[in-house]
Amino acid sequence: MSSEASETYGDPQTRTRILDAAWRLVEETGAEFKLADVASRAGVSRQALYLHFGDRSGLLVALVDHIDKSLGSESLRAEVFGAPTGVESLRRWVETMSWYSAKIDAVTRVLETAQYRDEAMTAAYRNRMDRRQGLLRAIIDRIAGEGGLAEGWTQEEAAQLAYAVTLPSSWRELTRELGWTAEEYADRIWKVLERALVSRVG
Amino acid sequence: MSSEASETYGDPQTRTRILDAAWRLVEETGAEFKLADVASRAGVSRQALYLHFGDRSGLLVALVDHIDKSLGSESLRAEVFGAPTGVESLRRWVETMSWYSAKIDAVTRVLETAQYRDEAMTAAYRNRMDRRQGLLRAIIDRIAGEGGLAEGWTQEEAAQLAYAVTLPSSWRELTRELGWTAEEYADRIWKVLERALVSRVG
DNA sequence: GGCCTCACTTGACATGCTGTCAATCTACCA
DNA sequence: TGGTAGATTGACAGCATGTCAAGTGAGGCC
Numbered sequence: 505m506s507s508e509a510s511e512t513y514g515d516p517q518t519r520t521r522i523l524d525a526a527w528r529l530v531e532e533t534g535a536e537f538k539l540a541d542v543a544s545r546a547g548v549s550r551q552a553l554y555l556h557f558g559d560r561s562g563l564l565v566a567l568v569d570h571i572d573k574s575l576g577s578e579s580l581r582a583e584v585f586g587a588p589t590g591v592e593s594l595r596r597w598v599e600t601m602s603w604y605s606a607k608i609d610a611v612t613r614v615l616e617t618a619q620y621r622d623e624a625m626t627a628a629y630r631n632r633m634d635r636r637q638g639l640l641r642a643i644i645d646r647i648a649g650e651g652g653l654a655e656g657w658t659q660e661e662a663a664q665l666a667y668a669v670t671l672p673s674s675w676r677e678l679t680r681e682l683g684w685t686a687e688e689y690a691d692r693i694w695k696v697l698e699r700a701l702v703s704r705v706g
Numbered sequence: 707m708s709s710e711a712s713e714t715y716g717d718p719q720t721r722t723r724i725l726d727a728a729w730r731l732v733e734e735t736g737a738e739f740k741l742a743d744v745a746s747r748a749g750v751s752r753q754a755l756y757l758h759f760g761d762r763s764g765l766l767v768a769l770v771d772h773i774d775k776s777l778g779s780e781s782l783r784a785e786v787f788g789a790p791t792g793v794e795s796l797r798r799w800v801e802t803m804s805w806y807s808a809k810i811d812a813v814t815r816v817l818e819t820a821q822y823r824d825e826a827m828t829a830a831y832r833n834r835m836d837r838r839q840g841l842l843r844a845i846i847d848r849i850a851g852e853g854g855l856a857e858g859w860t861q862e863e864a865a866q867l868a869y870a871v872t873l874p875s876s877w878r879e880l881t882r883e884l885g886w887t888a889e890e891y892a893d894r895i896w897k898v899l900e901r902a903l904v905s906r907v908g
Numbered sequence: 909g910g911c912c913t914c915a916c917t918t919g920a921c922a923t924g925c926t927g928t929c930a931a932t933c934t935a936c937c938a
Numbered sequence: 939t940g941g942t943a944g945a946t947t948g949a950c951a952g953c954a955t956g957t958c959a960a961g962t963g964a965g966g967c968c
Binding site: 518550551552 | 916
Binding site: 538539540550551554559560 | 953954956
């Protein structure tokens, strides 16, 4: 259960091949992807997965990290924080998040369903969500610092609300099920957040 | 897969015993509950579950229905619609939903994770969500009819936003993970919806 | 060249749960 | 006496995960 899968086992190239294969397979088949399929697609033995990642959860945890690195989530973060104002920063965040969600939705869904499987999974998922909350908190703090936070909210409450409103499940429901485009999502959710959390100027 | 489990098999009492056992077990153990455990807790054979519900998905679908009936979701609906105004109706809906979510969260979570398992599951889940959307749409229409809908939204958009903001996953995150009480949830989410969707009077 | 180690393969196997089947049991009813 | 609905029993197939032990093969080291 949730073996740590020693940080450094094997050839990094093999590891990457496995992760890429897993990624594609998750995109195609969702949460029911099989390790045997990942292995065969990556051109390695099923056993190799266990050697590299310990178990299914270990693979998923590594996959999330792999994807973040592949999509350059760091630079996205920088772009959001590079906004001239806190309010603009929040708007950019919503926009960026919408774009990003579209790319990782399949994997996110798997993560969500596996979220309670074991300790390692839970930790990995919470960690991810905690980082997101922290980011939003920083943005809200900046808005508050600039006097832009609507009255009636503490900074913590505002950040948590922004976080809850922009959860992946909500993004998925609005775009995948109700047919909103990523752009419509960004525009409308932004409008909600602006009206609810940002003080009216003038 | 997703056998229909003939609408009327066996003793209704047995059926109820099984569903109650399943309910409690889901509350305790979450999505990984085992059919064998449900059976033994209900005091019936494992086979009985298959005779009554066809398969795991069939049991889940029946469980949701069973719970709705047990909690008298019909009367709740009536209370929400009995509000004097559309805006008050929406406020009551949020409040009621918060209370209701607390009772069925465990089952909802199982539903969510099982949502893509097969056709029957998907249909049952979507059906549930569609009803909720319909309800919100009716409330929003009433608000619009009373001239209370904020400008910038179509009625459909407003209803879908209200729906997305009040998704179970969001409720869970805010209460279970971030520690909000059901009341705080209702108050704050209502405030968000009001500011975002309801036109300012005067 | 001999040797060792790392990276990985191979094949077998235990485990655990779902779903299916056929045979059997037991009231209750006609 | 017979039949039938409701359920039990036990066996079994299928399938995925995870574990184990032995083997292969390429490089590096002395």
